Amino acid sequence: xxxxxxxxxxxxxxxxxxxxxxxxxxxxxxxxxxxxxxxxxxxxxxxxxxxxxxxxxxxxxxxxxxxxxxxxxxxxxxxxxxxxxxxxxxxxxxxxxxxxxxxxxxxxxxxxxxxxxxxxxxxxxxxxxxxxxxxxxxxxxxxxxxxxxxxxxxxxxxxxxxxxxxxxxxxxxxxxxxxxxxxxxxxxxxxxxxxxxxxxxxxxxxxxxxxxxxxxxxxxxxxxxxxxxxxxxxxxxxxxxxxxxxxxxxxxxxxxxxxxxxxxxxxxxxxxxxxxxxxxxxxxxxxxxxxxxxxxxxxxxxxxxxxxxxxxxxxxxxxxxxxxxxxxxxxxxxxxxxxxxxxxxxxxxxxxxxxxxxxxxxxxxxxxxxxxxxxxxxxxxxxxxxxxxxxxxxxxxxxxxxxxxxxxxxxxxxxxxxxxxxxxxxxxxxxxxxxxxxxxxxxxxxxxxxxx
Amino acid sequence: xxxxxxxxxxxxxxxxxxxxxxxxxxxxxxxxxxxxxxxxxxxxxxxxxxxxxxxxxxxxxxxxxxxxxxxxxxxxxxxxxxxxxxxxxxxxxxxxxxxxxxxxxxxxxxxxxxxxxxxxxxxxxxxxxxxxxxxxxxxxxxxxxxxxxxxxxxxxxxxxxxxxxxxxxxxxxxxxxxxxxxxxxxxxxxxxxxxxxxxxxxxxxxxxxxxxxxxxxxxxxxxxxxxxxxxxxxxxxxxxxxxxxxxxxxxxxxxxxxxxxxxxxxxxxxxxxxxxxxxxxxxxxxxxxxxxxxxxx
Numbered sequence: 224x225x226x227x228x229x230x231x232x233x234x235x236x237x238x239x240x241x242x243x244x245x246x247x248x249x250x251x252x253x254x255x256x257x258x259x260x261x262x263x264x265x266x267x268x269x270x271x272x273x274x275x276x277x278x279x280x281x282x283x284x285x286x287x288x289x290x291x292x293x294x295x296x297x298x299x300x301x302x303x304x305x306x307x308x309x310x311x312x313x314x315x316x317x318x319x320x321x322x323x324x325x326x327x328x329x330x331x332x333x334x335x336x337x338x339x340x341x342x343x344x345x346x347x348x349x350x351x352x353x354x355x356x357x358x359x360x361x362x363x364x365x366x367x368x369x370x371x372x373x374x375x376x377x378x379x380x381x382x383x384x385x386x387x388x389x390x391x392x393x394x395x396x397x398x399x400x401x402x403x404x405x406x407x408x409x410x411x412x413x414x415x416x417x418x419x420x421x422x423x424x425x426x427x428x429x430x431x432x433x434x435x436x437x438x439x440x441x442x443x444x445x446x447x448x449x450x451x452x453x454x455x456x457x458x459x460x461x462x463x464x465x466x467x468x469x470x471x472x473x474x475x476x477x478x479x480x481x482x483x484x485x486x487x488x489x490x491x492x493x494x495x496x497x498x499x500x501x502x503x504x505x506x507x508x509x510x511x512x513x514x515x516x517x518x519x520x521x522x523x524x525x526x527x528x529x530x531x532x533x534x535x536x537x538x539x540x541x542x543x544x545x546x547x548x549x550x551x552x553x554x555x556x557x558x559x560x561x562x563x564x565x566x567x568x569x570x571x572x573x574x575x576x577x578x579x580x581x582x583x584x585x586x587x588x589x590x591x592x593x594x595x596x597x598x599x600x601x602x603x604x605x606x607x608x609x610x611x612x613x614x615x616x617x618x619x620x621x622x623x624x625x626x627x628x629x630x631x632x633x634x635x636x637x638x639x640x641x642x643x644x645x646x647x648x649x650x651x652x653x654x655x656x657x658x659x660x661x662x663x664x665x666x667x668x669x670x671x672x673x674x675x
Numbered sequence: 676x677x678x679x680x681x682x683x684x685x686x687x688x689x690x691x692x693x694x695x696x697x698x699x700x701x702x703x704x705x706x707x708x709x710x711x712x713x714x715x716x717x718x719x720x721x722x723x724x725x726x727x728x729x730x731x732x733x734x735x736x737x738x739x740x741x742x743x744x745x746x747x748x749x750x751x752x753x754x755x756x757x758x759x760x761x762x763x764x765x766x767x768x769x770x771x772x773x774x775x776x777x778x779x780x781x782x783x784x785x786x787x788x789x790x791x792x793x794x795x796x797x798x799x800x801x802x803x804x805x806x807x808x809x810x811x812x813x814x815x816x817x818x819x820x821x822x823x824x825x826x827x828x829x830x831x832x833x834x835x836x837x838x839x840x841x842x843x844x845x846x847x848x849x850x851x852x853x854x855x856x857x858x859x860x861x862x863x864x865x866x867x868x869x870x871x872x873x874x875x876x877x878x879x880x881x882x883x884x885x886x887x888x889x890x891x892x893x894x895x896x897x898x899x900x901x902x903x904x905x906x907x908x909x910x911x912x913x914x915x916x917x918x919x920x921x922x923x924x925x926x927x928x929x930x931x932x933x934x935x936x937x938x939x940x941x942x943x944x945x946x947x948x949x950x951x952x953x954x955x956x957x958x959x960x961x962x963x964x965x966x967x968x969x970x971x972x
Contacts, residue, residue: 257681318713318715322713333725337732345736347842572815574810574814574839575839580840587845604722605719611715612716633679634678634679639677640967644969
């Protein structure tokens with residue numbers, strides 16, 4: 224049995240521990256990288272050899288470098304990431320929408336509409352008073368300004384959402400392109416039986432970024448390629464990827480693969496949130512508002528047209544509001560030009576205010592599917608409030624789940640500097656011992672040579 | 676459980692941001708003095724708040740109406756009271772004329788009756804806040820005046836029977852004027868103005884006023900008294916309504932403040948508590964976060 228064997232074993236262990244130190248160093252330097260999964264050298268003994276009736280150990284070798292991660296946690300993180308981003312984005316935009324209405328405050332539609340009605344009531348007491356008539360016009364102007372600004376602001380929010388949706392679609396495309404490239408790079412390594420750990424980390428982080436935007440389904444094939452589909456539409460695999468485009472039809476936005484017929488079914492991620500608000504939520508609020516004000520204009524005009532003005536020759540059939548179109552409540556020019564054209568007299572005498580009373584009583588009439596204008600608007604506000612508060616609660620809870628999962632991931636895959644330092648000390652000692660071994664066997668060899 | 680370095684920072688940051696957002700929420704409620712600052716703070720509360728606000732605004736308008744009505748009634752009563760004193764003068768003059776020793780002075784009595792007629796007409800045409808109090812609902816011209824040919828008094832407008840009513844609650848409207856029709860009847864022949872006119876003309880011509888005209892003055896006097904007490908009744912009713920409205924505004928405001936009011940003491944204590952938590956978290960993190968085996972090697 225050769226004395227050089229000790230040299231061999233010692234040399235192998237020297238290089239093995241040097242590798243192990245490298246890995247520990249890599250881990251420590253990535254302690255602050257949140258996408259990094261810690262790596263471990265998997266060490267084993269070299270295949271022993273049989274000699275002189277004994278089996279001799281041949282030292283240590285490094286088999287592979289493993290990435291420490293838990294697939295179940297990773298998948299749960301992806302799923303929860305999608306619902307968290309969806310909820311978070313929705314609650315963010317809904318808070319903006321809430322701000323637009325500025326309720327409950329004196330500047331809200333509710334109070335302004337109420338003032339409008341109350342000014343009619345005041346006018347009914349002194350129907351020929353021009354200041355009171357002007358008050359009615361001011362109140363109507365305030366209301367009309369607020370209604371226009373609410374509608375405009377909601378349109379602006381929709382426009383911003385649309386722009387952001389397009390930007391996000393660009394991001395989705397660039398992620399898909401990256402994923403395709405990463406798949407190919409990873410394949411080139413796995414083809415020669417190597418684990419490209421850092422590339423795998425990068426791919427995982429790109430997939431997570433993608434899941435913030437859209438709902439994804441990820442599967443892995445035998446050669447380690449990640450195949451991703453977005454809302455049921457194919458997006459990327461080992462060979463190719465599809466670009467996605469934003470489509471806008473009937474004022475509804477969708478994300479569809481270029482050239483594909485069917486849009487992706489978005490139900491997670493920020494883009495799903497944007498589509499939901501753009502396509503459903505804001506249109507439903509606007510629709511309620513439109514219902515209120517077109518009915519409001521019809522009812523006010525119907526009553527106003529039955530009244531007489533207080534001009535020298537009283538006229539009837541005068542409209543108070545010109546129209547309600549495109550979210551704008553327009554007061555009739557005749558009213559704006561001369562407050563005497565407000566027609567509140569039921570019989571043509573200038574002291575009769577019966578029509579003003581009727582107009583005031585509109586505020587208590589159940590004209591909006593069995594309820595008053597005010598109550599209909601209040602329930603719109605509580606719908607908006609409920610939408611936002613339930614989404615905000617869901618955001619809170621999905622954030623809790625997500626951070627717990629991320630904590631678990633950090634527990635499994637995160638770098639612990641303490642642990643790495645202990646490893647380094649361990650490897651360093653082993654390295655020193657192996658070096659010592661070489662000098663010992665060197666001395667043994669010297670002894671032997673000196674014998675000759 | 677294996678604890679890696681990023682876990683400690685993650686946990687610290689998450690809890691710190693939770694504490695801070697809680698502090699933000701509490702301090703917002705302290706600054707604004709209201710628990711409900713946007714619909715999502717309390718969707719039901721917001722709807723209730725909007726309804727209460729509407730009810731309060733409506734009641735405030737009703738109170739305004741009541742006050743306006745009271746002022747107008749006061750003015751009406753004043754006018755009727757001056758009419759009453761004029762009529763008392765007329766009545767005593769009519770009694771004086773009976774005395775035969777006064778018959779040479781019928782001419783001067785005619786002048787006295789004329790001034791009574793003048794002041795009656797003034798009162799009947801009394802204007803308050805752009806409205807002729809006894810003119811019904813037509814306020815375009817003075818309701819009563821001499822005929823163009825000067826042969827009597829006539830109605831200058833088409834009608835003085837319009838009633839002015841005000842809304843003083845969701846369901847109650849009340850009439851606040853005494854119409855010319857009610858007070859003076861049909862103007863043309865038997866009314867008080869033409870009666871006084873005739874008495875004056877009779878006196879001018881040296882004739883004693885006839886009995887039926889005297890009777891008409893008495894009738895008007897009675898009617899006037901009735902109307903004065905009627906106005907008093909409405910005034911009382913409006914006062915009561917105003918009281919009721921003010922009470923209901925108070926209780927509505929009470930409900931509203933119950934809905935929005937922040938328990939300041941509790942909010943401040945909560946804020947202190949969260950602040951303590953935050954400081955504790957900072958302190959603990961300053962002890963835990965940077966420590967690792969490295970410090971001891």
